[in-house]
């Protein structure tokens with residue numbers, strides 16, 4: 060495993076981080092809830108592989124992911140760097156409407172009162188007295204950044220959190236937040252099929268020493284197997300709404316696999332996921348690869364991406380050949 064400092068903090072995180080959205084079910088995995096024993100096994104595997112950085116959020120499975128982690132981390136909390144999020148909540152005590160699903164209405168609220176309450180709620184669910192890193196889940200303009208960041212700085216002083224990150228944000232948001240404290244990482248959607256937001260962001264990350272934490276690099280599975288795009292997804296599964304399954308993009312994805320990705324996996328003797336992750340890691344030096352896991356096999360396979368010495372030429376080829384399948388902006 061490779062490690063990096065998270066932004067300018069002293070948190071030494073594994074470059075592959077464990078995305079725990081899927082363990083609690085939710086809009087991509089509606090029928091999933093792994094249960095505590097399976098989550099414990101996944102954490103055992105993560106530890107063996109050197110993955111020490113976990114990402115969750117209150118809304119993943121509407122508290123299920125955090126609660127499972129809280130149980131599974133008992134007795135070994137300090138073995139992991141634990142990241143959760145604030146701003147999205149379903150307490151019904153304020154904020155802007157964000158989404159409504161299965162009878163639960165989730166609001167976005169970045170007021171000082173709300174983010175402080177979010178952290179208290181997560182500390183309880185995670186059964187811990189500190190959270191290493193808090194991500195503002197959806198940056199929002201309804202409250203002054205000074206107020207939000209001020210509250211998060213108070214929580215750092217109180218020892219309840221150690222670092223602040225942003226998500227679903229723009230480079231200008233990073234500029235604004237940095238006026239009131241350090242943003243250790245931005246957690247943003249970035250993939251071979253939609254890389255433009257990342258390209259726009261890298262310069263500002265360099266300016267502030269902020270880590271670019273990628274989510275969705277495997278496109279929730281679409282980039283792990285040539286046949287994935289032909290699947291049908293159950294009602295409620297967000298993958299059934301992604302542009303990848305509609306023509307002409309679907310055909311362009313098939314062509315990308317047939318003409319470029321498959322020959323490259325043969326050349327490098329690796330899985331599709333490894334090839335995609337090797338490409339992702341080459342896009343920016345201070346990049347953290349947040350990957351969703353529900354199975355030990357995919358965790359074990361993923362760490363092999365570090366063994367691949369993807370040439371500059373092949374990296375460029377992948378970017379060029381992906382162009383017909385790419386979409387400029389994708390709001391997941």
Ligand SMILES: NC(=O)c1ccc[n+]([C@@H]2O[C@H](COP(=O)([O-])OP(=O)(O)OC[C@H]3O[C@@H](n4cnc5c(N)ncnc54)[C@H](OP(=O)(O)O)[C@@H]3O)[C@@H](O)[C@H]2O)c1
Nearest residue numbers: 078079080274275276277278279332350351352353354357
């Ligand atoms: N800030 C945000 O708004 C936001 C949004 C989305 C996600 N996230 C975070 O980012 C994390 C990752 O995103 P994601 O889960 O959407 O998508 P992802 O990482 O692109 O894809 C996860 C899927 O890829 C599979 N996979 C992982 N490694 C693999 C490998 N080596 N070979 C084959 N398949 C592999 C997983 O399989 P298995 O499940 O079978 O292991 C899972 O189905 C989430 O868990 C969450 O923590 C944040």
